[in-house]
Amino acid sequence: MMLLAVLSGFILALFAPLICRVAGDRCGWVFALLPATLFVWFAGLLPEVMANGAQVVRYPWFPAMEINLDFLIDGLSLMFALLISGIGTFILIYAGGYLKGHPYLGRFYVVMLSFMASMLGLVLSDNLVTLFVFWELTSITSYLLIGFEHEDVKARASALQGLFVTVAGGLALMAGLIMLGTVAGSYSLSGVLASDADLIGHEWAVPMLLCILAGAFTKSAQVPFHFWLPNAMAAPTPVSAFLHSATMVKAGVYLLARLNPALGEAELWTLLLSLFGGLTMFTGAFMAITHTGAKKVLAYSTIMALGTLVMLIGIGTHYALVAFATFLVAHSLYKGALFMIAGILDHETGTKDVAEMGGLAPLMPVTAVAAAVAALSLAGLPPLLGFVGKELMFEAVLEAPAWRMLLPVLAFGAGIGVMVAAGIIAIKPFYGKRLETPKHPHEAPVSMLAGPVVLAGLSLLFGVALFIPEQTLVAPVVASLGGTAEKVHLALWHGINMPLILSLGCLVVAGVILRFWSRLQPQLDVLREGLGRFGPEAGYFRIMEWLTRIATWQTRVLQNGTMGNYMITLALTTVGITGFTLITQYGVPLRLPVPDSGFAAGIALLMIVSAFFATGTVSRLGSVAAMSIVGFAVALIFILFSAPDLGITQILVETLTVILLVLVLFRLPGFTRMSSPLERWRDIIVAVLVGSLMTVLILAATEVQFFEPISAEHVARSVPDGHGRNIVNVILVDFRALDTLGEIFVLALAAVGVYSMIRLKAEDQTA
Known part of the structure; x- marks a missing residue:
């Protein structure tokens, strides 16, 4: 059942275009039935996990290579599965209204359903290899979603940027997971978490x-890789809402949380997660207030949230784990609602810039209320769940064992920035003077309002009735992260303490900034442009420029259309890599075979002379004849060493080859000396190197014996099993019948080719 639940999104995606044509404008409601059903099913697993702990469901795939479709079901994976399927339900409904009438709506649902299935596979996978497969599938499908409006140059560039950054990080992750599985002695996540191996003290610990x-940092947009995430806002709003609330951008956070029980004791792990998480948290909050586009503001606030989650994982205390789980749930709810509200504003007003909006509350009352509730949770104000998460975060940074002086400062600055961002989204568009917009605004349809209303309502419900998220989500997650579930207690009021004082300070400063936010925009624009010229994104563009230059040089020098250069490059590369490995790892065999008879020595000498003659003659016929002598000499060697069947085959093939070469070569123009003496010497050197390498490889191969020879077995079984005393014939006809049949086909095809060439030549002469 678990395998079907994970793969059901891929299955439904196959029929998405057909369903869109049949269901029409209601296709979003039809597609939403799948994630809604999955949500109910995953929710049904919670009681068993809470009572009995983690469970592993195993499906063999490549058991010999320890690659299985195994799924780990515990508090962490179930919470992500619930968020993905629950929020995904409303996203699919929302997309049907937002993209109503879009010519590529069916294509959109194909990719969106595949993306949802990839995320479910990622968070539920118990195998490192399959986890990585689903990880890369999320990168590919998100690339297609970000670039969905493929006629938009900006959308294509943003999709490519996100793909480059996340796939580059994915290559590093692949190496890290391979090292982790090797050191732990298991490619199972549950096996890694339960392993007795010294993961921290191993010599591979630091590179791993x-x-x-x-x-994880590239996937979850941590500094300095954060720049791709705001640019991904070129995607349609349903994509942005899904990516930011519950799915791709939290994949890195999920992986860090999943591996934290195994790697969390490493000082390097703790320091890097705390530092980079804190810097990302502050950077995202600060950059959010420098923009006026609703989706940009929300995108940078997402970066703030991702940094907060990574920082809390790095801190690793009990308070930090509780704050992590609470903040994760709160962020998923309010961010999904706010992104869908941003899409409603764009859809109904015709503009994405909140500076061009105002006084919309009377015209869009339901949207305004949902935006206010979700924004209050974003700002971390009571009685919303976001307030509880923020207070726990402040408590965690105040008790942090590392960066004790820096993290509270960064958290305080981030709190100010995110409160300003919440005010920008909730106040500026709906209140104040009514501003004219490109489209006359009105309330959105039910399909677009359902998601924001429900998610914002859950933010309020979970904040008031804290026992619901405490027992069903937060406690199981804390237990799966190695914490103590019994100590989890969420409350809106903890008395007047330092976290509350910090919250009040953030609120006062944020109110002042929000009051003068419009006047500060020119200065903020200058600052943002300066950071854009010298920040990480500028580095990305410089790297891409250098890649283009390298590609231009490579095309000009290496891939210049000259076949000879291609062959020489391939030959020298093979000689260099293979030869280096052979010499350094195995050594060069010094024992050369000596012919045991004068007949064998004569055949070898004949082959050498013929080969030199073929390379030196200017006659095509002479060259073909010389090469045929080499081939027939090989046949003589086969016969000399008691392999008449091989000798006969070699003679037949060589005869047919000579005929083919003669028929083809005589249609070519005469020899022309086009190469210089220097180039000819170069070719001679390359030929000698390749020939020497192949000789040494053959000599080395003859000295290697991994298994006992099978010749004795053939001799023993020839008469009783094959009913023949000619062992070679029995091998060909009985033991290797299919191989012999293949050789017959090869000879037949060669004969047909020769016959065709002869007929073609005869017809040309007749004509």
Whole structure:
């Protein structure tokens, strides 16, 4: 059942275009039935997980290589599965209204359903290899979603940027996961978490940690890889809402949380997660207030949230784990609602810039209320769940064992920025003077309002009735992260303490900034442009420019259309790599075979002379004849060493080859000396190197014996099983019948080719 639940999105995606044509404008409601059903099914697994702990469901795939479709079901994976399927339900409904009438709506649902299935596979997978497969599937499908409006140059560039950054990190992650599985002695996540291996003290510990962090940081937009995420807002709003609330951008956060019980004791892990998470948290909050586009403001606030989650994982205390789980749920709810509200504003007013909106509350009352509730949770104000998460976050940074002086400062600054961002979204568009917009605004349809209303309502419900998220979501997650579930207690009021004082300070400063936010925009624009010229994104564009230059040089020098250069490059590369490995790992065999008879020595000498003659003659016929002598000499060697069947085959093939060469070569123009003496010497050197390498490889191969020879077995079984005393014939006809049949086909095809060439030549002469 679990396998069907994960793969059901891919299955439904196959029929998405047909369903769109049949269901029409209501196709979003039809597609939403799948994630809604999955949500109910995943919710039904919660009681068992809470009572009995983690469970593993196993499906063999490549068991010999330890690659299985195994799924780990615990508090962490179930919470992500619930968020993906629950929020995904409303996103699919919302997309049907937002993209109503779009010519590529069916294509959109194909990719969106595949993306949802990839995320479910990622968070539920118990195998490192299959986890990586689903990880890369999310990168590919998100690339298609970001670039969905493929006629838009900006959308294509943003999609390509996101793909480059996340796939580059994915390559690092692949190396890290391979090292992790090797060191732990298991490619099962549950096996890694339960392993007794010294993951921290191993000699691979540092590169393993850095590779895993690189993959997670790029996926979850941590500084300095954060720049791709705001640019991904070129995607349609349903995509942005899904990516930011519950799915792709939290994939890196999920991986870090999943591996934290195994790697969290490493000082490097703790320091890097705390530092980069804190810097990302502050950077996202600060950049959010420098923009006026609703989706940009929300995108940078998402970066703030991702940094907060990574920082809390790095801190790793009990308070931090509780704050992590609470903040994750709160962010998913309010961010999904706010992105859909941003899409409603764009859809109904015709503009994405909140500076061009005002006084919309009387015209869009339901949207205004939902925006206010979700924004209050974003700002971390009571009685919303976001307030509880923010207070727990402040408590965690105040008790942080590392960066004790820096993290509270960054958290305070981020709190100010996110409150300003919440005010920009909730106040500026709906209140104040009524501003004219490109479209006359009115309330959105039910399909677009259902998601924001429900998610904002859940933010309020969970904040008032904290026992619901405490027992069903937060406690199981804390238990799966190695914490103590019994100590989880959420409350709106903890008395007057330092976190509350910090919250009040953030509120006062944010109110002042929000009051003068419009006047500060010119200065903020200058600052944003300066950061754009010298920030990480500028580095990305410089890297891409250098890649273009390298590609231009490579095309000009290496891939210049000259076949000879291609062959020489391939030959020298093979000689260099293979020869280096052979010499350094195995050594060069010094024992050369000596012919045991004068007949064998004569055949070898004949082959050498013929080969030199073929390379030196200017006659095509002479060259073909010389090469045929080499081939017939090989046949003589086969016969000399008691392999008449091979000798006969070689003679037949060589005869047919000579005929083909003669028929083809005589249609070509005469020889022309086009190469210089220097180029000819170069070719001679390359030929000698390749020939020497192949000789040494053959000599080395003859000295290697991994298994006992099978010749004795053939001799023993020839008469009783094959009923023949000619062992070679029995091998060909009985033991290797299919191989012999293949050789017959080869000879037949060669004969047909020769016959065709002869007929073609005869017809040309007749004509």
